[in-house]
Amino acid sequence: MGLLAILKGEQPGLFTTLLNYKNAGQFGEFATEYALKNNNLKGEYIVLKNAYVPLKNKTTEIDLLMIHEKGIFVFESKNYSGYIFGEADELNWVQKMSNGNKHIFYNPIKQNNTHIMALADYLSLPNRAFTSYIIFSERCTLKKVPKSTNKIVILSINKMLRTLRKTLKKRDIIYTKEQIKQFEKQLKPLTKVSKDIKKQHIDNIKKRYESKVCPFCGKKLIKRNGKYGEFIGCTGYPECKYTRKIDK
Ligand SMILES: [Zn+2]
Structure with missing residues (x-):
C-alpha cells in the first residue's frame, strides 16, 4: 500500500483495513470499494x-x-x-x-x-x-x-483509479x-437477498465442482480448506497436485 494513496483516501490505511475486512478473500473487494467511494471520482x-x-x-x-x-x-x-x-x-x-x-x-x-x-x-x-x-x-x-x-x-488495483479517471x-x-x-x-x-438465496448460490457452485473429475488424473474432486480459505483439490493428492480456486 502506498502512503500517498492512503493519505489521498484512495487506499485504506492499515487500521481501516483491519477494522473492515474479515478474510483475505474479501480484501480485494474491500480495497476496490474503498477506492471507488471517498469522492475519488468526478461525476x-x-x-x-x-x-x-x-x-x-x-x-x-x-x-x-x-x-x-x-x-x-x-x-x-x-x-x-x-x-x-x-x-x-x-x-x-x-x-x-x-x-x-x-x-x-x-x-x-x-x-x-x-x-x-x-x-x-x-x-x-x-x-x-x-x-x-x-x-x-x-x-x-x-x-x-x-x-x-x-x-x-x-x-x-493501484492503477485502477488512474485508469478509471482517464x-x-x-x-x-x-x-x-x-x-x-x-x-x-x-x-x-x-x-x-435472504440467507437462503445466498446458501443456494454457494450450494450450486459446490455442486458444479463436485460433479466434475480431475482434469489431470480423472479422480474425483473434493472441497478442501487451506490457509486462504476453501479450494477444490483432487482426491488423488498427494500424487496428484491439481487444485483450483472456487469462483463465485
Ligand atoms: Zn487429480
Whole structure:
C-alpha cells in the first residue's frame, strides 16, 4: 500500500483495513470499494456491492458495481499473490506461486462477462452499456494477461483509479441523475437477498465442482480448506497436485 494513496483516501490505511475486512478473500473487494467511494471520482455515481443477479434459474454474484453518469462498470476482484498467466479466450488461467505450486482459476474475463450478461438482461440494456474491470491485488504480478480494451480492463488495483479517471474523462454523460436513481432502485433488492438465496448460490457452485473429475488424473474432486480459505483439490493428492480456486 502506498502512503500517498492512503493519505489521498484512495487506499485504506492499515487500521481501516483491519477494522473492515474479515478474510483475505474479501480484501480485494474491500480495497476496490474503498477506492471507488471517498469522492475519488468526478461525476454522479453510486456503488453497489454483492448483488445476486438472476441468471436462468440460478444467481450470479457481482462483487462491485458502479453506475456512473458515463456508464456502468462491473468489477471482479482477485486477491491473489504469485504470478498470473492467462489468455483472453482460454477457459482457465493459472496462478504460479514462488514455491512452484500452480493453482488454476476460471478465466475472470469470462466470469465477469457472465455477470454482465445477467445484468444486461435484468436491466434490459445492451451488453455494450457495460465495462468490465478485472482488478488484481498488488500482491501478484500480472505476468502475461490480455491487453485491456475499451470494454475489458485488466489491471492491478493501484492503477485502477488512474485508469478509471482517464476513461471517464474521454466519455460523455449518458445517464441523468434520475436514471441512476432508477437503476439503483432496480438493483438494490439484489443486494439484500435472504440467507437462503445466498446458501443456494454457494450450494450450486459446490455442486458444479463436485460433479466434475480431475482434469489431470480423472479422480474425483473434493472441497478442501487451506490457509486462504476453501479450494477444490483432487482426491488423488498427494500424487496428484491439481487444485483450483472456487469462483463465485
Ligand atoms: Zn487429480
